[in-house]
Amino acid sequence: MAETTGTATPEATAAANGGVGEDGVRRRDFINIAAVSFAGVGAAAVVLPLVSQMAPSSDVLAESSTEIDISAIEPGQAIKAVFRKQPLFVRRLTPKEIKEADAVDISSLRDPQTLEERTKEGHTDMLITMGVCTHLGCVPLGAAEGEIKGEFGGYFCPCHGSSYDTAARIRKGPAPKNLEVPDYVFTSPSVVSVG
Numbered sequence: 001m002a003e004t005t006g007t008a009t010p011e012a013t014a015a016a017n018g019g020v021g022e023d024g025v026r027r028r029d030f031i032n033i034a035a036v037s038f039a040g041v042g043a044a045a046v047v048l049p050l051v052s053q054m055a056p057s058s059d060v061l062a063e064s065s066t067e068i069d070i071s072a073i074e075p076g077q078a079i080k081a082v083f084r085k086q087p088l089f090v091r092r093l094t095p096k097e098i099k100e101a102d103a104v105d106i107s108s109l110r111d112p113q114t115l116e117e118r119t120k121e122g123h124t125d126m127l128i129t130m131g132v133c134t135h136l137g138c139v140p141l142g143a144a145e146g147e148i149k150g151e152f153g154g155y156f157c158p159c160h161g162s163s164y165d166t167a168a169r170i171r172k173g174p175a176p177k178n179l180e181v182p183d184y185v186f187t188s189p190s191v192v193s194v195g
């Protein structure tokens with residue numbers, strides 16, 4: 001019988017090994033790997049536009065700060081504005097309201113903060129807070145003319161009876177925190193930029 005000599009090709013080796021090549025990788029595995037790689041590229045191609053859609057557009061960024069002219073707000077008055085689609089209370093305190101806020105023993109508060117910590121230096125009379133109750137997010141009363149201010153003279157949330165004082169600090173009821181003070185700066189003595 002004649003001997004057969006020569007070098008086996010990878011295909012021949014694979015055929016002899018039941019489809020497994022010299023490197024141990026079967027051709028079907030290669031096809032699977034290639035398919036998965038293309039799927040990976042496809043997924044990345046889909047994800048990238050989604051991520052860029054999730055980034056805030058320029059008009060949303062422009063909305064992220066709000067300029068408010070406070071010159072017409074008299075002591076004892078407040079206005080409601082909108083900041084990032086949520087109500088914002090801008091209130092000019094009377095000297096009596098400032099005195100009441102300063103007279104409170106801070107250690108007795110659930111969320112201890114002084115009025116000075118909640119306002120800007122030199123503008124203690126200008127109290128700017130979100131108009132969103134820190135319990136479950138209702139809009140408290142007390143900013144508009146004629147609305148009740150609750151027993152501590154600030155804001156009252158009728159949803160579950162939270163009362164805030166003249167520094168918008170929680171004094172009674174289920175709300176856990178004071179009304180939030182957003183970031184803001186005075187851009188002039190009569191204009192604040194919130195956000």
Ligand code: FES
Pocket residue numbers: 133134135136137138157158159160161162173174175
């Ligand atoms: S949401 Fe204001 S007290 Fe519940």
